[in-house]
Amino acid sequence: MRIRAAVLEQTGGPLNVEELELAEPRPGEVLVRLHASGVCHSDQNAIDGTAATRCPAVLGHEGAGVVEAVGGGVGRVAPGDHVALSWAPSCGQCPECLRDLPQLCSTAWPAMGRGGLLDGTTRLSRDGEPVYHYSFISSFADAAVLPERSCVRIPDDVPFDVAGLVGCAVTTGVGAVWRTAGVRPGDRVAVFGCGGVGLSAVLAAAAGGAEPVLVVDVNPQKLETAERFGATGGVVWAGTPEETAAAVVDASGGGVDYAIEATGRPDAMLAAFLSTRARGAAVLIGIPAEDAVLPLPALSIPRLERRVLGSLYGSSRPERDFVTILDLYRRGVLPLDRLISHRLPLDEVERGFELLRSGEALRVVLELA
Ligand SMILES: [Zn+2]
Ligand SMILES: [Zn+2]
The missing domain is CATH 3.40.50.720 (NAD(P)-binding Rossmann-like Domain)
Structure with a gap:
């Protein structure tokens, strides 16, 4: 399918919003129609080279949306589910996961650095050339294919902008x-x-x-x-x-x-x-x-x-903590919507980063659908 996404061509920027090809989800992967994505300092670190990032890449890792399709063997989520996205899709089997430290999963971290999904390959391309994922998520786009284990099901009445922030800054x-x-x-x-x-x-x-x-x-x-x-x-x-x-x-x-x-x-x-x-x-x-x-x-x-x-990642367990945090948001204990100072369309992603760099913004959220 064709998607619109903000592409970092090389370290230093800029981000260009353009059309890319997004391949079907493979086994253990999910296609999510994105509704909101926060703009985070880690994205800025990727742009300015503080964190080495394989380019060209679609940045963004604080996303939320609706599951549109699932690959083979996916049982955690189904089409229609609302999800917040975790950039730490722990494997459940490595020594750290077995020690109950999913945030330190030793399978996911090396894969993340290669700019692919968990199998090391990318679902994003442009004119037949690969475009890389960022933190498994790449949420500066109107849709993404990502690991099943990055998807945490959330209640349908939680706003997507708040749910997106729970995927990174809030949980951290x-x-x-x-x-x-x-x-x-x-x-x-x-x-x-x-x-x-x-x-x-x-x-x-x-x-x-x-x-x-x-x-x-x-x-x-x-x-x-x-x-x-x-x-x-x-x-x-x-x-x-x-x-x-x-x-x-x-x-x-x-x-x-x-x-x-x-x-x-x-x-x-x-x-x-x-x-x-x-x-x-x-x-x-x-x-x-x-x-x-x-x-x-x-x-x-x-x-x-x-x-x-x-x-x-707040020593968190996303499938437990995202849900707990969003429940406390709904009950008014954690008024997370106060974090959102600006809402912008995808085309104004560069302005979002200007607001972040100037310190003017608390959190900028891109509204994607
Ligand atoms: Zn972040
Ligand atoms: Zn693991």
Whole structure:
């Protein structure tokens, strides 16, 4: 079938919206008619080369839509099902999956880097030449073929734009707080970086009864915005990790139990670590450059039992957590629609990235159908 999609021709951009050929789903794969896709910092990392990406590629990985057709052997979803899309289609059989760590699946990750689906081949082409998938999803398009295990069935009355965000930013931020950290009522939390992931972490911390919920950002305007998501106070980045951490320690009455780091900058990671109190943990979500190194004051680790916890995809299990998070959205506990600041058609995808880069947007969603 013919689809319209935003194609990254090469690192550096631009994204061109054009017609491509999309092949039929093979066994274990699903054709999804896409309705919405968030515009995420990871897509920006693919454009600017921070994350090496095989081109030409159709970007986008925060999608939701309706199943239109299924390949052989597919039993999880059927045509007509509404689905949110997971970029971590765990295999269920590798050592990490057997340890109940599907987000770290050792089958899916290498396949993702090759720009194909799980069998390494692509369903996208243009004039007979291959076009590559991005994170198995490629949701900057009006339809996609993707692994069955990327499809999580959701209730029909959940808006597609919110469901799309649950496929990446929301689950990453909420999961870091609830699954990786296991924040309990009364815990002190600070969130570094008020983008879509950070604000999702703020929503989860507030909903879980954390107190205080502090936010740290270079942009004072973002701290104000975070109050609408449940932040109880804000600290403007003070120029150095030490000074910023001192301000967080002061504002929290002696340091936080969990410092959630959502920027991927090593100086913010250090500030997060230094903001923790005894037995506290820095929870690192943001993706740093491949060669980044994080030096920490070692003595405080044994002496104060300080910890560093890595968090990938919110340590989540998409088929459980997408559904839980969307249920809490419907009940008003997680007002996720507040994350969406702009809605644009696919043709304005470049403008979406301008809004993301300028910091003007909370989350941009492309409306695809
Ligand atoms: Zn993302
Ligand atoms: Zn696996």
